[in-house]
Amino acid sequence: MLALLGTAALVLVAGAPWVSPAAAGGKNLTSPQNVEVCIIDDAFTLKWDRSDESVSNVTFSADYQTPKMRNWEKLPGCQYITGTMCNFSSVKLNVFEKIKLRVRAEKGNETSPWHEVGSFVPYRKAQIGPPEARLKAEDKAIIVDISPPGTKDSLMWATDRSAFTYRLVIWENSASVDERTETVYPGGKIYKLSPETTYCLKVKAELRLQRRVGSYSPVYCINTTVENKLPPPENIEVDAKNQSYVLKWDYTYENVTFQAQWLYAYFKKILGNHSDKWKQIPGCRNVKTTQCVFPQKVFPEGTYLLRVQASNGNKTSFWSEEKALDTEIKTAILPPVISMKSISNSLQIYIGAPKDTENKSVSQAYVLTYEIIFWKNTSNAERKILQKKGDFVIPDLHPLTVYCVKARALVEGERWNKSSVFSDTVCEKTKPGNTSIAWLISGVCTVVFFIPAVIYVVKHLLGYIKYVFFPSCKPPPSIDQYFSEQSLKNLLLSTSEEQTERCFIIENTDALVTVEETNQVGEDHKKYSSQTSRDSGNYSNEDENSGGKTSEELV
Amino acid sequence: VIRKYFWPICLVGLFLTSVLSQSCDLLYVHLNRVTWQNLKLLSHMSNPFPVECLKEKKAFELPQEILSHTQPVKRHIEEAFYEISSQVFNIFSQHACKSAWDEKHLKQIQIGLHQQVEYLERCLEEEEKERDRETLLNNLKLRRYFNRLGNFLKDKKYSQCAWEIVLVEIRRCV
Numbered sequence: 001m002l003a004l005l006g007t008a009a010l011v012l013v014a015g016a017p018w019v020s021p022a023a024a025g026g027k028n029l030t031s032p033q034n035v036e037v038c039i040i041d042d043a044f045t046l047k048w049d050r051s052d053e054s055v056s057n058v059t060f061s062a063d064y065q066t067p068k069m070r071n072w073e074k075l076p077g078c079q080y081i082t083g084t085m086c087n088f089s090s091v092k093l094n095v096f097e098k099i100k101l102r103v104r105a106e107k108g109n110e111t112s113p114w115h116e117v118g119s120f121v122p123y124r125k126a127q128i129g130p131p132e133a134r135l136k137a138e139d140k141a142i143i144v145d146i147s148p149p150g151t152k153d154s155l156m157w158a159t160d161r162s163a164f165t166y167r168l169v170i171w172e173n174s175a176s177v178d179e180r181t182e183t184v185y186p187g188g189k190i191y192k193l194s195p196e197t198t199y200c201l202k203v204k205a206e207l208r209l210q211r212r213v214g215s216y217s218p219v220y221c222i223n224t225t226v227e228n229k230l231p232p233p234e235n236i237e238v239d240a241k242n243q244s245y246v247l248k249w250d251y252t253y254e255n256v257t258f259q260a261q262w263l264y265a266y267f268k269k270i271l272g273n274h275s276d277k278w279k280q281i282p283g284c285r286n287v288k289t290t291q292c293v294f295p296q297k298v299f300p301e302g303t304y305l306l307r308v309q310a311s312n313g314n315k316t317s318f319w320s321e322e323k324a325l326d327t328e329i330k331t332a333i334l335p336p337v338i339s340m341k342s343i344s345n346s347l348q349i350y351i352g353a354p355k356d357t358e359n360k361s362v363s364q365a366y367v368l369t370y371e372i373i374f375w376k377n378t379s380n381a382e383r384k385i386l387q388k389k390g391d392f393v394i395p396d397l398h399p400l401t402v403y404c405v406k407a408r409a410l411v412e413g414e415r416w417n418k419s420s421v422f423s424d425t426v427c428e429k430t431k432p433g434n435t436s437i438a439w440l441i442s443g444v445c446t447v448v449f450f451i452p453a454v455i456y457v458v459k460h461l462l463g464y465i466k467y468v469f470f471p472s473c474k475p476p477p478s479i480d481q482y483f484s485e486q487s488l489k490n491l492l493l494s495t496s497e498e499q500t501e502r503c504f505i506i507e508n509t510d511a512l513v514t515v516e517e518t519n520q521v522g523e524d525h526k527k528y529s530s531q532t533s534r535d536s537g538n539y540s541n542e543d544e545n546s547g548g549k550t551s552e553e554l555v
Numbered sequence: 556v557i558r559k560y561f562w563p564i565c566l567v568g569l570f571l572t573s574v575l576s577q578s579c580d581l582l583y584v585h586l587n588r589v590t591w592q593n594l595k596l597l598s599h600m601s602n603p604f605p606v607e608c609l610k611e612k613k614a615f616e617l618p619q620e621i622l623s624h625t626q627p628v629k630r631h632i633e634e635a636f637y638e639i640s641s642q643v644f645n646i647f648s649q650h651a652c653k654s655a656w657d658e659k660h661l662k663q664i665q666i667g668l669h670q671q672v673e674y675l676e677r678c679l680e681e682e683e684k685e686r687d688r689e690t691l692l693n694n695l696k697l698r699r700y701f702n703r704l705g706n707f708l709k710d711k712k713y714s715q716c717a718w719e720i721v722l723v724e725i726r727r728c729v
Contacts (some may be wrong), residue, residue, distance in 0.1 A: 096699045121695060158705055159698050163647045193631065209637070209679055266669030270648040301592075303673070304665035 029105045029112035032060060032084075039122055040127040040215075041150035041157065044093075046078055047085040048103055048115070055107065062086065062103045063114075066093070068197045075101065079349040095122040095156050126156050128214025131205045135222040138318045139195040140232075143220060144168065146186040148271065149205050149214055150379060162269040164205045173198035173221055185268040187275065193319050195227040210472065211286065230317035233258060233290070233308040238325050240296065247284060249308050256312045260284035260292060265303035265324060281306070301327050336370060336390075341512050342430045347374075351390040351407055360370040369410045371419070376425060377402035402429045563685050593667045596660055597726045604723060608716035615724050618696035626725050633682075637675040638694055641699040644668040646724075652676065 032048035039045075046062055062078035065071070078086035093099060100119045105112040146166050150157045157164075170190055171179045174197075182190055184203075193199060200221040205214040205281045233249040238397040240246075247260055261278040268274075284292035304325045310317040337352035351370050374394065378401075385394070397403060404427040409420040647665055703720055711717035 094699075094702070096695050096702060123695070123698065159642055159645060159701050162648060209676065209683075264666060264669075266644075266648075266665050269644065269669060269672075278662075300666075302665065303670060413641050 004063055029055065029058065029107055029110050031112040032103050032105055033115070035101075035103050035115050035117050037117060037120065037125065039126040039156075040090060041126065042086045042154050043129075044091070044122070045085055046075075046088060046101065046103065050155040051105075051112075056083075057106050058105050060084075060086075060103055060105055063092070064088075064102075064325070065100045066097055068097075072102065078103075080106070086123045086397060092155070093122060095126070097121070123156065128205050128212055129155075130215050130217040131164075131203050133168075133201075133203050133217055133220055135201075135220055137222045137224045138189075139225045139227045140193050141189045141191045141318065142170075142199060142201075142224065143187065143189050144184050144201070144203070145273070146184070146203060148186075158183065160207060161271060163207055163209075163210055166203050166205055168201050168203040168271040169216075170199055170201040173200050175446060176409060186271055187273060189266065189321075193224055195224050198223050228317060230256065230310050230312055230315050232317045233310055234320065236306065236308055236320055238306060240322060241293075243296050244293050244538040245296055245299070245325070246291060246293050247281070247306060247308070251290050251310060253310075253312075256310045258284070258287045258290070258292070258308055258310050260306060260308045261319075262285075262299070262307075262325075263305045263322075265305050267307075278307070284308075296327070299325065299327050303327075334409075335420040336368075336404060336407050338407055338423050340405060340426050340428040342428050343393070344431050345397050346393050346395040347397060347405070347428060347430065348393050349391070349405060351387070369409055370407050372405060372407045373422075374403055374405040377404055397430050399430050399432050402427050581650050592672065593664060593671070594726070596667065597722065599660055605716065605719055606674055608640060608719050611711070611716050612701055613707060615700060615707070617700055617724070617727055632677060635694065637672065638674065638697050640668050640671040642669070642697065644672055646701065646704060646708070646721065646725065649705070649713070 030051040035046070035048040037046055039057040048060065050058070052058075055445065059082055060078075061080055062073035062077075065073065074085075075091065077088040077089050077090050084416070093453045097120055097210070098119045101117040102114040103117075104114045116394045129149040131149050134145040134147075136143040136145070144166075148154070148157060148161055148164055154161075166186070167181060168184055168185050168190075169179050169181050171177075172194075184190065187496070190201075198221055200219050202216040202219045204216045206212065231252070233251050235250045237248045238245055249258070251258075260281045262281050263274065263278045267277060281292070281294055282298060283294040304327075305322045306325055307322050308320045341348040341350075351372070368388075369377040370387045370390065372387060373386070375382045376398070379398075394403075396522050404425050406422045406425045408422045429434045644665065647661065647668065704724060708717050708721060
C-alpha cells in the first residue's frame with residue numbers, strides 16, 4: 001500500500017516538471033475524440049471518447065455558438081464533466097437554426113485544444129423517439145390512445161404534432177407469430193380482434209413524407225373483455241340519393257334500435273380525447289330499421305366520420321367501425337345535357353356540364369370526361385367516344401341518315417371512379433352529302449366571274465390614280481399660283497398653331513405644379529386650342545377638296 | 556405593409572392551377588377550390604383588424620423565396636403547399652383557439668385545411684411511389700416562420716390580439 005502511494009507520489013513528482021511547460025503551451029492534454037451529438041426528441045446529448053485513458057482527473061467542457069451569437073458560450077449541462085457524455089437539453093435552442101459545438105479536456109489550469117463539431121441543424125439531426133400509448137379494451141377491439149414523441153411542450157416537434165402517423169404491430173400474446181401491422185391515429189381503434197384474449201402491441205411514430213421513422217414504444221399488453229351480448233352493427237355504407245344520404249348497416253338480431261353519430265374527420269389529426277365530440281345524426285336516433293336517411297345539408301363540404309350503435313332495452317353494443325363520409329365523393333354526378341346540329345355529313349355535338357340542383361355547374365369540382373355513344377337509328381351497332389371537350393364533331397357519317405347520341409359524365413381518378421347515368425337520347429338527321437360539291441361548284445363559278453371584274457376595276461383605278469398624281473397637262477399658271485399660295489398659307493397657319501399648342505402643354509405642367517385652379521384654365525386652353533386646330537383642319541380639308549375639284553374640273 | 560406581401564403569395568396560389576397537372580389532376584382541382592374557400596373563410600373570420608392590437612404587431616418574416624424558383628417545379632409547389640397547409644392546420648388546432656373567433660368559421664377552415672393536407676399527402680405519396688424519388692420535406696425556412704408564429708402565440712398567452720395578428724399573417728400564405 002505504502003509502496004503504491006510512494007510510486008504514485010513519484011509519478012506525480014516526476015510528472016510535475018513535465019506538466020508545467022505543457023500547461024504553458026497547452027500541448028500535453030489531447031482533445032477528446034469521436035465527438036458525437038445525439039438528439040432524440042427534446043433530449044440533446046453530447047458524447048466523446050477520452051483520447052488518453054492514462055491521465056486521471058480530467059474533466060471535459062463544451063461551448064456552443066449559434067449564428068446570432070458573436071462568441072462561443074459555455075454549454076449549460078456540459079461543464080467539468082468527468083464522464084464521456086453530457087446532456088444539454090436544458091438549453092432552449094431554436095431547433096431550426098444552425099448550431100456549432102466544441103469540446104475540450106481540462107485538468108487544473110491545463111486545457112487541451114478544442115475539438116469542434118461542425119455546424120448542424122438540430123431538427124435535421126433529431127431522431128423520433130418512442131410514443132406513449134394507453135390501451136382500453138372492448139370485446140373485439142382495442143382503443144389506442146397515443147401521446148406523441150417528445151415532451152408535452154416539445155420544441156422539436158412543435159411544427160409536426162399533427163403530421164405524425166402511428167404504425168403499430170399487434171399480436172396475440174399466446175401466439176406471437178401472428179403479427180398484424182396497422183396505422184392508427186391517437187384515440188383510434190384496432191378492430192377484428194377476438195374476445196377474452198391477451199393482445200400485445202408496440203407503436204412507433206413516423207413522419208412519412210420526411211422519411212423519418214421513430215423507434216418503437218415498449219410493448220403494452222391488454223386482455224379483451226367477455227363478448228358483449230349485442231354485437232356492434234357491421235358493414236356500414238353510406239350513399240348519396242336525391243339530396244339525402246342513406247346510411248346502411250348489417251345486423252343479425254331483431255328487436256333492436258340503432259343510433260348513429262358523426263365527428264369531423266380532422267379531429268383525428270388533433271391530439272386529445274375527442275370521444276365526447278361525437279354528435280347525433282338527425283334522423284338516425286332510435287331507428288328500428290338497418291338504415292337511416294338524413295339530408296345532405298346536415299353536412300357541409302368536408303370529411304366526416306360516422307358510427308352506429310345497437311341497443312336493446314338497457315343493453316347497448318359497442319360502437320361500430322367508423323365510416324368516412326367525404327361529401328365531395330358521395331355527391332352523385334348528374335347526367336350531361338346534349339344538343340346536336342348536323343353539318344353536311346358530320347354532326348356537331350355540344351355537351352353541357354351536368355347541373356346540380358342549385359343550378360351550379362359541378363364541373364368546377366371535377367375533371368369530367370364524357371363518354372359518348374352514338375348509333376345509326378336503323379342499326380344497333382354502337383360507337384363509343386371518350387371526350388374531355390364539350391364541343392366536338394363526329395365526321396364522315398352517312399348523309400341523310402338519322403343518328404342517335406347519348407352521353408354520360410365520368411370522373412376518373414386513381415381512387416374515385418364515378419359516373420353519371422346516361423343522358424336522354426338525342427337524334428338528328430344528317431344533311432345531304434352532296435351539299436359540299438354544290439358549294440364547290442358555286443364557289444368555282446363565282447371565282448370565274450369575279451376575276452375579269454376585278455381586272456376591269458383595277459385597270460380603271462390605275463387610270464384615275466395616274467390622272468390625279470401625275471397629271472399629263474398643267475393647269476393654267478394663274479390658278480396654279482392661287483392654289484399653291486392657299487396651300488402654303490394653310491401650311492403656315494397649321495404649323496404656327498402647333499407651336500402654340502406646345503406652349504400650352506408646357507404651361508399646363510407648370511400650372512399643375514402650382515395651383516389646381518390654373519390647371520383647369522390650362523385644360524380649357526387645351527380644349528380651345530384643339531378645337532381651333534380641328535376647325536382649321538376642316539378648313540384646310542375643304543380647301544384641298546376644292547382644290548381637287550378644280551383640278552378635276554380642269555381635267 | 557400587409558397588403559403588399561399578401562398579393563404575391565395569392566398569385567402563387569393561382570399559379571397552382573396552371574402548374575399542377577396529370578397524375579394528381581383531380582386532386583389539384585379540389586385543392587384549387589379548397590384553397591379559395593379557405594381564403595374566403597379567413598377573410599370572413601376577422602372583422603377589421605382591431606386597432607388596439609397594432610402595437611403588438613411583429614414582423615414574422617414570411618420567407619418570400621419559398622416559391623420563387625425561376626421555373627416553379629410542380630413538385631416544389633406541392634411540397635410548399637403541403638407544408639404550409641399542415642403548418643397552418645397545426646396552428647389552428649392549438650388550444651385556446653376557439654374563444655377567439657366564430658367557431659363555425661374556425662371549423663370550416665379546419666375542415667378545408669384538413670382536406671387540403673390529406674389530398675396533398677396522397678398526391679405526394681403516390682408520386683413518390685411512382686418515381687421512387689427521395690424527398691426531404693423539411694423546408695427549414697417555412698418551419699422557422701411557423702415556429703415564430705407558434706412561439707408568438709405562446710408568449711402572448713394566446714390572447715385575442717395575438718390571434719388576430721397571426722390570422723393576418725396566415726391569410727398571406729394560405
